[in-house]
Amino acid sequence: MKYMMFVCSDTEPDTDRAPAPDIEKWVADNDAAGRRLRGAALAPDSTATTVRVRNGKVLITDGPFTETKEIIVGFDLLDCVDLDEAIEVARTHPMARAGRIEIRPFADFEQ
């Protein structure tokens, strides 16, 4: 199953002093196992541009479309057998502690 993993910041990061997992190793391991198809970190939300079309008019605004403190800082596209495997991939990502991670399955219009 395909999952989008949204890597987000969080106002209450983990306070555990244990060393953070190594992101390079996380990428290498999951790429090698075929669980991560691709992914990237994103530039800060101050660089975001929001685009809307209303009644044929394009509305372009500066900044992200929601005013929240938890913002998406990156993404990874996963291919996992089930949610448990995707959760396992997410929990070992350093941002699971420094921030939070949302896992969403791709919509399946075949069903």
Added chain:
Amino acid sequence: MTDPTEAAAAAAAAYPRIVATLIRVTGDWSLAEDCAQDALATALARWPEQGVPVNPGGWLLTVARNRALDVLRRSAVERRKLRELAILALTAATDSPQTEEVADDRLRLVFTCCHPALAMEARVALTLHTICAVPTADIARAFLVSESTMTRRLTRAKTKIATAGVPYRVPTGPALTERLPGVLAVLYLLFTQGYNADGEPSFAEESIRLARLLTMLMPEQPEPAALLALLLLQHSRRHTRRDVEGELVPLDRQDRSRWDRAAIDEALLIISGLDHDGPYLWQARIAACHATAASTTGTDWSRIAYCYDELFALMPSPVIALNRAVAYGYADQPATGLALLAHVRATGALKDYPLAIAAEADLSARAGDRSRAATLFREAAARTHSAAERRALLDRANEIQEESDVPQ
């Protein structure tokens, strides 16, 4: 002719396995449930007349399987052929449904219904609905929502299971150690949901049945057995928790001769075979101290206080700290309990928690401060959401008031 109750019990006992197996084979929760429900209805119509078959599970599975095949043959879905094949393969297994594979199906279903990716209330509702075959209307009533709301909640949970890829599998290794407490928590919540102060139709027996199932299917895990013992002990008091008017009767005033001795004995036997450091075992040991005592004053409070020390070390929650304070209030002096309670409340936890106020009231009464006790019982009564609890607390307040009005 067979006793209809006996027929119903046999059908209910076999039901979860049927749903579980059909879910595994078809991968379709709704189809599995519909067909299992149909088979159950057929059984309840026929068995009282024709007698319970020698192998009730096999009979139900055959009927449910045929129904599933009927439905799939009429549907135009492309994948139906594959599923038909899978169901036909099931035919061979139908005659001997006690295989390990089928037993595992029920366990898989429990772990799927109790998956942490589902909301807690959805887990409890789904477990009741899918594994215990409790009608949606009954679950809705217990959760104080309308039937349509509960139907939506169940549908949403089943959709999430299918769409998000919640696995139909019992986790292994460290994942099992992580997931099992969550499953046991659902069972415990299910028990308390059926056992709340306002006495909704009881799910207590369903949760005991599930705890038994888990104990049987996971013999290498000690905590399901400990939970089973705890539930049996709490359930052993079911006939004495209320008086004839339906009012709550506190533990110290219950008629102990009416406690269910068979349930207590079974629990004690289970506990005697366990020796691990787990939260349900400590709770079961505490419940066993109460169950085996002749009276409140004859209760081994030192042992209870010790068990709370151990439980608190495992799970340092404010509610456990509260119970620990009460235990020390009996094991030692009421003042000891009051001091421990004040210590917990100083952290800001338990603020406005009616049971904490009631505990302080009880300890104050025993320490001789009756006017404070009466005031606190009234305050606790004002804060509880349960009508039965409110009446019981006000009764205590009035009693203490009357006692203190009597000249010494």
